[in-house]
Amino acid sequence: MSSKRTSCWMILVAKTLLLTLAGLLLAGCGQTIEQLAGPTMGSTYSVKYVPGATTPAPAAVQAQVDTILAEIDQQLSTYRADSLVSGFNRLPAGACAPMPEAVLELVRTGEQLALESNGAFDLTIEPLIELWGFGAQSRGEQVPTAEQITAARAQVGHQHLQIRDQQLCKDQAVQLDFNSIGAGYAVDRVSAMLEGQGVTDYLVEITGELKALGRKPDGSSWHIAIEEPHEGQQVAARVLELDGLGVSTSGDYRNYFEQAGKRYSHSIDARNGSPISHRLASVTVVDASALRADGLSTVLMLLGPEQGFELAQQAGIAALFISHTGQGFASRASPAFDARFPTGEQP
Template identity: 50%
Template sequence: MVQPVIAVALAAALTGCFNSMESVSEVTGSTMGSTYSIKWVSAEGTPATETLHEEIETLLSDFDSEVSTWRDDSDLAQFNAMPADSCREMPASVLELVGLGHILAEESTGDFDLTLGPLLELWGFHGGDGGQVVPDAEELQAVLLTVGQQNLRVEGKQLCKSANVQVDVSAIAAGYMVDKVVDHLLARGINSYMVEITGELKAAGMKPGQTHWKIAIEEPRDDERMAHLIVKLDGQAVSTSGDYRNYFEYEGKRYSHTFDPRSGRPVMHELAAVTVLHNSAAKADGLSTVLLVKGPEKGWEFALEHDVAALFVLRDGTQFVSRPTPSFTALTQSEE
């Protein structure tokens, strides 16, 4: 997992030409150390672009003040500064994210963990300042003592910790906010939209001209950006996790920002990227990480067992081999 944004931005909007009385509005901005882009089909009765932009900015700003680990005054930062055996009343967003984290951890039998921040810092991924290192075994074991999502619990409106752990929700935060922005758009009478936040994306409805929203899933290359697959979305979110945007190489080995919570080491296998389609952007965000951690064999078995719509992209020398699950094929077969 990586801070402050977990998912690699693999989905880019494809726009087309159309003739219609309806129009597509768009707002963009910065959030979570990256960017967002929100498009929707304007119709009679929908808010003005400026109004909706202000509302979305407020949603994102409030969320940042609640969950950011990059500012000392956020609710989550203040919780992280507390010692073991402490509890603190937290906003609903934090409690919901931790709740989803527990679900993902249980479903994946420990391959998902919201307390990996100290490991990211140890390996030099915290902040992406280029100071990546391979720690020695003693250092690694010491930091592992401060990792463990099982030490977190929710009691009513309070978040509690039984050990000196720190919470970092960046693995699912962007997907969570995609869902929240979508809920806001629906409440404002907007049913055709494409919401993208730091690479996590969800789209539904039809564009003017009765065409679907389309996205391009990139090929997991280090050197250039190239479309691997074009997918139509109508109510699905898409999330991709990969090892090719945030990594370092040492003595001929690639160390990515995705960690095995048990060993405390970056995952190292031939699985280059995993794309997940799901009706929840937050769940897609988390599941793409889970599958990448599990790897090509165990991840595939997990995806089949849990009926996850996932596209596995594996390295084969200098080439890439795609392996879609049956659920992924069923959702995208109309694209062929």
């Protein structure tokens, strides 16, 4: 059975929500947790925080959150014809467009991730996403021909992007897609806003990407559960205690389609233009930057259980890999993940 397609511009291609919030009930102590929520990016956001002495009223905080998310949507959404990225994608080869520094920084981040992944990750993968039926302009999931894949791959390549002063330029008619890092960037932006308003204790979740700082009023930590990908039920593989950390999970089991008995994941390797076919079901990355965690979870998912684990081991990435075994699932943590979250100290 095919997965249900959504209009979510950030999680459709890049991320599958595998994180389940846990342990968010309060005990007394005279303080409360303010809780904000709303729609964004075709999905939802949730903000929980303990107000500081100088923190504005919740309505004012929510207005700031909504303003940040609306700005990001207007800049990065491939589902909006009037967004900055959609305008850039329509430009021909040899063109440049002025961009805010935030967008240019995301392009630099994408370049770094492309280098770390040996080209598996690429922000210009939009033509391949559309070809396989997972994009904003797609007409349904389909298995393209080898000739179609070759033609789409000719339109992909992060090396065709250049930053000149405050302009983004391209020497080929490449198209950008920020789905793999946009939600993590949004989490960092909202978190920074809260800290600027005197908030030292919060949990921010946007389309499944998370960051937490400090503690709840009763002194307990923010906890999240990493979900093991069982159909029709929720099983926690690990429960993490967070403080000053962002968390992102990429997975292959909730956004896919099947044709002729074969399953095609939404995660597409730019090196060959095709969906991943290895046994890795999900990867969770923990990092001080939600943006970095977001991008790295995609990178490791693309590289697979062997190459991905090797990169995590060499680069000191805190990552938890969950793989299909044929009889179920098996998890494997990188040394940095086990060092940060010892198995004997589960909350």
